[in-house]
Amino acid sequence: MGQGTTSGLDETDTRAVTKANFLFHFAASNEWPASVKEGEFHLTVVGSERLHAELVDKYAMKMIGAQPLRIHGYERPEELPLDAFHHLVYCEVGGSELKRVALALAETPTVLVSDSPDGLEQGAVINFVATGNRIRYEINTADAVKKGVLIGNKIMAWAVK
Amino acid sequence: MKTMQMPLFTRFPLTFTIGFIVLSTWTAAAQSSLDRAEAFVRAGNWDAAHAALAPEMENALYAMDARAWFVLGFVQKEQFKASGAFGLDAAERNKAVGSLQRALAMNALSASDEETARDALDFLGRSFFREAIERVEGFTLGAEPEILALMGRYESVLQALDPAYNVTEQRADLHRYLGQAHARLLETERFAGTPEEQVLSDGAIAHYETSLNFVPSHYPTLYNLAITLYNHGVRQLKRINHETSMFELMEIQDVCVGLFEQALVPMQQAHQQRPDRLETLKGLMTVHYALSQPEASDVYKRKIEAVLQKK
The missing domain is CATH 1.25.40.10 (Tetratricopeptide repeat domain)
Structure with a gap:
């Protein structure tokens, strides 16, 4: 046996694993307007290839109520097709780009999720935050109400604000 | 090496004479066991050497004979090597360690015998360490107690040889x-x-x-x-x-x-x-x-x- 190091670092994107499960819960535990409760449930990821891959791997085609979950992925915000409906959009980038996405989705019952220090200020409905080295989230419930989306009790219970 | 003493029959009464005859015969037999064992050792016949000497070791004459324990320990060490036995229960190794340690404890070995006994014990001690490492390389769940026990034997043998022997690095x-x-x-x-x-x-x-x-x-x-x-x-x-x-x-x-x-x-x-x-x-x-x-x-x-x- 040698003196060297033998173990390799597991290169799994740990934050992507956790965020993917949160997004699945956001999809499954919130209540969308009846008008978008038919057909597929569209969950779209912008700017995070690894989060998209994690969602495709573990959650694609799982049922959200009666709707099979469809996962979409785009590299940049400008690639997001605004002529199609997305129930849930996760946007990795913050700042003005996030704000542009929020404005584009403002009149739809799309729940925009961000991971940015000022995510809610830029227009996201749910924003991931770090609390005690853990991933948590904050919610703009008023914005959700305006969109006709009822945030589920389970989701509310674990929100930091 | 002890020499056989011949009784002087004429000076003693009959009972003493008989007693001397019995004692002398037994002593001669015991001494010749060691001699025979050493001859077998020289011929590399470890089993015969062991058979000649081991049964005599509880007799009073050999029980305190450092050279006899040294020869027996050396023979047992060779038997261990030839057997290919391993593990905590490898009897020849455990016996060899016991015999050699007993020989050294008597402080009566010649300088060259003492050096050989120490080398033999060192070899036996390190064989415990080698085995512990081999067990780690082929590690299976549940093997840990035996590995640690083998390491403990290694340490006790080496530290008996040299109380100042530092096992810190091997332990680490x-x-x-x-x-x-x-x-x-x-x-x-x-x-x-x-x-x-x-x-x-x-x-x-x-x-x-x-x-x-x-x-x-x-x-x-x-x-x-x-x-x-x-x-x-x-x-x-x-x-x-x-x-x-x-x-x-x-x-x-x-x-x-x-x-x-x-x-x-x-x-x-x-x-x-x-x-x-x-x-x-x-x-x-x-x-x-x-x-x-x-x-x-x-x-x-x-x-x-x-x-x-x-x-």
């Missing part, structure tokens, strides 16, 4: 190897989701920590400990799926964050040992990222880029 090595052996079994995923998985993880961590108690600041041990803690956290996280409830997710996160926080300490200590080592920089970048500390993670990302630019 053995525990590091045991840590690696546990970690390798974990990585096979053979025990994924079973109670043994936690046993293996706890075992790996405990052995690395014990190794560090013997040799603190040992870079590979610090790094391996950090990786074991971190990877065990990731292993829990990877089991999250669509059936994981919010409550479970929070619980898993708590466990993982605890492990990641623990991993950070030895990873930082390893980094202090070798500040430009890429694997540690990458480790720190990754652990800080997993702890949702992007700024700290970026610090190490930039250091990696700087190191790579230097190359």
Whole structure:
């Protein structure tokens, strides 16, 4: 046996694993307007290839109520097709780009999720935050109400604000 | 070497004479056993040497004969080598150690016999260590008590030869190897989701920590400990799926964050040992990222880029 190091670092994107499960819960535990409760449930990821891959791997085609979950992925915000409906959009980038996405989705019952220090200020409905080295989230419930989306009790219970 | 004494028949009454005859006959037989054994030793016939000498060793004459114990111990050592026996129960080895230690304890061996006895004991002691390491290399769950017992025998033999003998480094090595052996079994995923998985993880961590108690600041041990803690956290996280409830997710996160926080300490200590080592920089970048500390993670990302630019 040698003196060297033998173990390799597991290169799994740990934050992507956790965020993917949160997004699945956001999809499954919130209540969308009846008008978008038919057909597929569209969950779209912008700017995070690894989060998209994690969602495709573990959650694609799982049922959200009666709707099979469809996962979409785009590299940049400008690639997001605004002529199609997305129930849930996760946007990795913050700042003005996030704000542009929020404005584009403002009149739809799309729940925009961000991971940015000022995510809610830029227009996201749910924003991931770090609390005690853990991933948590904050919610703009008023914005959700305006969109006709009822945030589920389970989701509310674990929100930091 | 003892010489046979001939009785003077005429000076003693009959009973004493008979007694002397019996004693002398027995003494001669015993002495010739040692002589015969040594002749067999010279011929390399270990079993015959053992058969000639071993049955006589409880007799009063040989029980205190350092040379006889030395010859017997040497023979038993050779029998052990020839047998290919191994493990704690290898009888010839245990007997050889006992005989040679008894011979040395009597302080009556010639200088050359004493040196040979010490060399033989050293060989036997190190055979325990070699076996312990072999067991680690082919490690299986449950092998640990025997490995540690073999190590204990090694230490007791070597320290009996030299009370000042320092086993610290070998102890540190053995525990590091045991840590690696546990970690390798974990990585096979053979025990994924079973109670043994936690046993293996706890075992790996405990052995690395014990190794560090013997040799603190040992870079590979610090790094391996950090990786074991971190990877065990990731292993829990990877089991999250669509059936994981919010409550479970929070619980898993708590466990993982605890492990990641623990991993950070030895990873930082390893980094202090070798500040430009890429694997540690990458480790720190990754652990800080997993702890949702992007700024700290970026610090190490930039250091990696700087190191790579230097190359």
